[in-house]
Amino acid sequence: MxxxxxxxxxxxxxxxxxxxxxxxxxxxxxxxxxxxxxxxxxxxxxxxxxxxxxxxxxxxxxxxxxxxxxxxxxxxxxxxxxxxxxxxxxxxxxxxxxxxxxxxxxxxxxxxxxxxxxxxTAAVRSAAAAVRDAETALAEAVAAARTANPPATWEQIGRAAGISRQSAHERWARHR
Ligand SMILES: [Zn+2]
Known part of the structure; x- marks a missing residue:
């Protein structure tokens, strides 16, 4: 029991x-x-x-x-x-x-x-996990865009992500 x-x-x-x-x-x-x-x-x-x-x-x-x-x-x-x-x-x-x-x-x-x-807190836990998964997918997509031929610029990536060129660079430039 x-x-x-x-x-x-x-x-x-x-x-x-x-x-x-x-x-x-x-x-x-x-x-x-x-x-x-x-x-x-x-x-x-x-x-x-x-x-x-x-x-x-x-x-x-x-x-x-x-x-x-x-x-x-x-x-x-x-x-x-x-x-x-x-x-x-x-x-x-x-x-x-x-x-x-x-x-x-x-x-x-x-x-x-x-x-x-x-x-x-079950719903908080699952939503936080979904956010982490999405962050990972986003970083992978940015990395793929940067290694494409020709590579996407930070200006183009920022526009696609809805943030500034500067923000995109600060966020993902080190994630290569
Ligand atoms: Zn217990």
Whole structure:
């Protein structure tokens, strides 16, 4: 269970509510018996299992986190109660806060605030990239005009670009 945002030209953010093991590390998944954690004793070629199972009863809490390293609220086990006492699991989507929200919903809301600046500036980011691409294309076109046979003069290039001869020369003469 995760939330992902992929803004073109920006880093990817992927958030979720992790179940926390006794050592405070976040879980990487789950099995029927409990939450899965990467085994710190595992290494290539060793007989150790890649993952270890921590029983639901040993989960100490939950944490909102993002792949980028950002971390939100940490809840302790006593901060939330299950919505189904017949089930032993402690999945965030089944755990309720005193205000009635699930940990999944509360965590998602918090993570959305974390990525909000990226969403708000997405159009700025793409427009700025388009400007840079256009600047590159313009400089290449000027260079091509200057190496044509016969070469275009700075007067002609300036007129074509809508600027003065002097400005054209100052802007592109060194870009050869
Ligand atoms: Zn992030």
């Amino acid at each position: 995760g939330w992902i945002i992929d803004v073109p030209g920006a880093e990817v953010h992927e958030g979720h509510v992790a179940m926390l093991g006794p050592d405070g590390r976040g879980s990487g998944g789950s099995s029927g018996e409990g939450a899965l954690f990467s085994n710190p004793r595992w290494s290539w070629g060793s007989d150790e299992p890649v993952d270890i199972v921590v029983p639901w009863s040993e989960i100490i809490g939950w944490r909102v986190q993002c792949e980028c390293g950002w971390r939100g609220t940490t809840w302790r086990r006593e901060d939330a109660r299950t919505d189904d006492p017949t089930e032993e699991d402690v999945f965030p989507e089944h755990m309720l806060l005193p205000d009635g929200r699930t940990l999944e919903a509360a965590g998602h809301a918090e993570w959305r605030e974390h990525v909000q600046p990226l969403v708000a």
